[in-house]
Amino acid sequence: MSRLRLLATVSLLLVAASAPAAPFVPSTDLQVVERLPTKANDPAAREINALRTAWRREPGNVALAVDLARRWFEQAGVDGDPRYVGYAQAALQPWWNLSDPPVAARVMRAVILQYGHRFDEAVADLDAATRAEPDHAEAWAWLAAIHMVRADYVRARSACEQLEPLVDDVVGTACLAYVDSLTGRASTAAQALRDALREASEAEPAQRLWALTRLAEIEERRGAVTQAEAAYRKAVGLGRRDVYLLAAYADFLLDQGRPQEVLALLKDSERADVLLLRLAIAAKAAGDARGDGWARELQARFDATTARGDTTHRKEEARFALEVLGRPERALVLARDNYAVQREAADARVLLEAAWAARQRDAAEPALQWLRSTGVESPRLQALAARWNAPR
């Protein structure tokens, strides 16, 4: 993008951000002012409303409350709408501030806490839950997940080992393979996961999709492009819509220089912010005219979350600043703050790229340190890191 074009984009965004809201009175009573995500007589809505009614009668019933909270939390996953997480928290209100709530409420509380990136509190709850109930598969799975996000691979692996006997083979294998792939055993991890998938052809589609995506990521990270694409395609081919999978596959295609395919893959996916980000990046790479509008919309959403003091979107906002706006200093601030909380490979990557673009090697040090200490086999990350040593 030319400097002039960039300037135009940035000023458009500033105008959009500062444009005053203009309230209006609709012209007729029939005018539709809002479309709700669900209709009252949808089967899923009916089910959750029934649960809600039962809970209202007995808000102190732990089993009922945790059931309702879990249903809301799942709904947040289906629609990608964080309001449902707030509803889930409301169901847990009687136990929310207790120091030693019942295990079921405690695990659910941890799930909600980690959603807001309150990892320390979540881990404390999950540790307590697994001490009380060592066979609590859900608690072990969340522990593995949180430790992984924070790059604590020793604890993550130990949680996977606890999880393995409690769940389907493919799930346990994938959990272990994911840790191993980040600690210098990528090719054996990929092999183990491929074998497990072949044997588990009858597994639940959700678990299959999850394991396939994981495999694709492991293959992609170790530079096995063909295998990675095969796994992504198989996962997408299951026909279950999954925002995470779509985002990961889109990133893969962007890296392969195939932005047009991203525009096709994510058609009509603007509602989910992570996918809108990929669309904006792809549009820019492909010179698609819709890019500026997407960028404005994304900026407005980031501004809205920032206004409420929410910081859980910093990784996406860093990529937006770096790859769409071309503002490396801003990107670096966000990437650095994000890396203080989340340390997955994607978090390291955006930090390395932002620090390079902003020409600040010191800022990249935590990610470089992570690369050195873990033995992550990622040609791409290694190449990003190696740039610092090569003559410019």
Place this chain on the structure above:
Amino acid sequence: MSLLRALAAALASSLLVGVPAAWAHKPSDSYLGVTVTDAGMSGRWDIALRDLEFAIGLDADGNGEITWGELRARHADIASYALARLSVRADDAACTLAPGAQQVDEHTDGAYTVLPLVITCPRVPEKLTLHYTLFADIDPQHRGLLNLSVNGGTRTAVLGPQAATQTFELAQVSRWRQFVDFAREGVWHIWIGFDHILFLLSLLLPAVLVWRASRWQPADTLRESFWDVFRIVTAFTVAHSITLSLATLQVVSLPSRLVESAIAASVVLAALNNVRPLIHGRRWAVAFAFGLIHGFGFASVLADLGLPRDALALALVGFNLGVEGGQLAIVAVFLPIAFALRRTTFYRRGVMVGGSLLIVGLAGVWLVERVFDLKLLPA
């Protein structure tokens, strides 16, 4: 959200309806604008229709679409639901909130009802307290984003269960008040800033005298002395205003130890010049040259006062005018007395030479202290 976390969620469910998506969409917020002017208080509260639907139900026919007619039918209920969850107090006296006619507006995550408020308080508040509990029972992650506008200045706050009651000080310092405060600081600084006073005095002492035949002789007319003082004070003022502005606006910055040392040196040189004059006709030029250094000294004082970001120019002008005013007051006292005493030996020998030597001695100690970062004199 990581995929592994998504799996954990999937495991948790017997239904396996799906897996949580990565971060997306917006949590629930309302936008509360409160405007306080001398004429009274008003407000505008934007509340998401989705949240109101969840709380009190708007979609009467259950078809998943909220029409303006359905919404309008619920306006009174919306107002009473919302107003029961917001209270405003002015200095601990309750205010009444009256709803106006609602409109609709779009935010990034959908349509909102726009609820205008007339806020009537028993008195013009100095302290405004808001108690906000909207949706606290059904969505503890809901937040009210407050935009409080007080006579043109705005501040923001996030209201919610984590901080349901918040108090805001409205007794806002007026611009004029700020200006007067900075001017007063300027006056105060020149009066307690002995180095500046001694520098100025060193230059002014000879103003009532003339150097003839290698000794100081009384000046003939007050007019002659006045213009001499006028030139010196003006040159000093112009010079330090330049550097004070440049330093405050961060165009130029010098290390403070260098500045403080140079100020001490300027006092030594100015006073020495009275004992053994090298420059007599053009002391205003000396005042100008060293005035540049003194300006940096003023700037560091101004910076220590804490500059209002929104009123930098105001602070700068106020402080500078204060310095000038303080200076003029000193001159106004000095000139008549010096002129009256100019023929006495006390003035020509005692004050002019003896006083200048005292100043040299004192400023010399400062110079050593500041150059070598020592403490020789008691504070």
